[in-house]
Amino acid sequence: MPQVMEFKLPDLGEGLTEAEIVRWLVAVGDVVAIDQPVVEVETAKAMVEVPCPYGGVVTARFGEEGEELPVGAPLITVAVGAQSMPVGAEESAGAEGSGEAPRPLIGYGSDHSRPARRRRVRPVTAAVSAPVTAPAPVAVAPAAPVAPVVPAAPAVPAGPVPVISPLVRKLAKDHGVDLRALDGSGPEGLILRADVEAALAALREPAPAPAPAAVAVAAQGERIPLKGLRGAVAEKLSRSRREIPDATCWVDADATELMAARAAMNAVGGPKISVLALLARICTAALAKYPELNSTVDLAAKEIVRLPSVHLGFAAQTERGLVVPVVRDAQGRNPESLSAEFARLTELARAGKLAPADLTGGTFTLNNYGVFGVDGSTPIVNHPEAAMLGVGRIIDKPWVHDGQLAVRKVVQLSLTFDHRVCDGGTAGGFLRYVADCVESPAVLLRTL
Incomplete structure (x- = not known):
């Protein structure tokens, strides 16, 4: 059985203690090569792609896009040596014994060539044939009146949203725009910067006769988190002063x-x-x-x-x-x-x-x-x-x-x-x- 290895957010140097997930480059079930970038993160210094030191099948991801993780927190787990694995099979893969020592982390801060397009491995469900028999007649008592069924609201699809660039994703995050609620105008529904700006313009339009509570919230002003690059600049300038x-x-x-x-x-x-x-x-x-x-x-x-x-x-x-x-x-x-x-x-x-x-x-x-x-x-x-x-x-x-x-x-x-x-x-x-x-x-x- 393949050995499941845990890859943690590495020390990206220069005293950085945390990073924000900007974009996942792999999904659970993908086959990754050694040193293939698996996630793009933003630190207080720059945006970097983080390569994984293991080759195999991704069995789990930790953290959502926009979430901050400390150095040393788990990023992904990889079934080393596996060529294909159904999604969700990581538990059985990780139950086996240990193999050779994991390969040390390499390549941070250098320019890696991106490997070929990642391969998505999906679980294959075998079709099972069974004889079909007609159901036996069952006596049914008169039923009570049934209330009309109200159709449920369509579920919001899970997984990453197709966005043209991390800067567009950050613009939406900083202004509280839900990307899943937007219809992208780019190719195959890709969300462009113009789509986010249009949503922001719609949000800025004054609502008719706002309730007193809404007015009180608006009077407090917009709150922008002082983190990432802006937070690092603020800390450095404050220290200088x-x-x-x-x-x-x-x-x-x-x-x-x-x-x-x-x-x-x-x-x-x-x-x-x-x-x-x-x-x-x-x-x-x-x-x-x-x-x-x-x-x-x-x-x-x-x-x-x-x-x-x-x-x-x-x-x-x-x-x-x-x-x-x-x-x-x-x-x-x-x-x-x-x-x-x-x-x-x-x-x-x-x-x-x-x-x-x-x-x-x-x-x-x-x-x-x-x-x-x-x-x-x-x-x-x-x-x-x-x-x-x-x-x-x-x-x-x-x-x-x-x-x-x-x-x-x-x-x-x-x-x-x-x-x-x-x-x-x-x-x-x-x-x-x-x-x-x-x-x-x-x-x-x-x-x-």
Whole structure:
């Protein structure tokens, strides 16, 4: 008999203690291969697919879509070695003795190729032939009048609802929309984002003459659970405010020469260089001159730890909210390499496919809030880092250039820093060097 193995929610790294089930990728009775993804979960860092280390037949699932499970909670049970098994046969399969030790968990945080389409194994019911005999006549007494039968309401089908993406499922969950009550307008009844938004619009229409109780409930406002990504951001920012005595300094810089240098780079062909990549390269050069700002504070040891590598975080806006992917070893990359890495991580962020490791371990953050059309900001330091450089929009402004009033491309730069790691002189020197490189990119040639 096959051995039934229990697969538990694994430790997904970076201190994560729980995850929310977004979408099941297998059903009870499916045949799964070793390392095949069986469930998609959302952690406080990202959405990830969790592969199962066992191969066999799924005999049970634990948890519904939208439910949060702690690390170590059972996810599924698998009849190892079984090629087919009727649904519900897990009890008999698990009653046998033990076999060899289970294979250890492998592959978390890496990119696995998805196996071939899963095979659904359904129980086969044998037809039994039996002679049919006419029933013997039975005397029936007059019956009392029978009340009319009221047809029962149709049962809501069980199982997962076909939804085009996890983001649509999350939108419905956050606003209390029952997906089973919707008729999908997509192929084969697939529920699209437009279907959920239409349901939300219908819910927002004022009801005629609401009862006093309904008015009291509406007056309390909408409650949105502070969990997942939003909860993680809230906790991190609160910790930054509690622990870091921050200060901010800023300066306006003439970015005309920087934009001209970028145009010249992109005119010679090859991959395009982004403005963010040039600013990142300036940051790494500035951190080499002022390493105090590439550090962290160890409160337990009462020490400032200067870090040898620059792992550069950058803010990226997605449908799930603001995330900060990290470019590893940015100090060793040129503008072309930085541009490619920014583009790759941004695409993964918008698709919701960043691994937890892509969102942690940063030592310095570059925040380009100019993409939102604003000039300045005083951002909160991304704990446990020591500083963040903010960049506003680059716009035409009147500027005195070579003693003459001219229209130049001007940007506001701001530096928010942990006052425990350095004083204002160091922070000001860092920001002034960044501004000098923006105004005269030739200054960078001394570090290339």
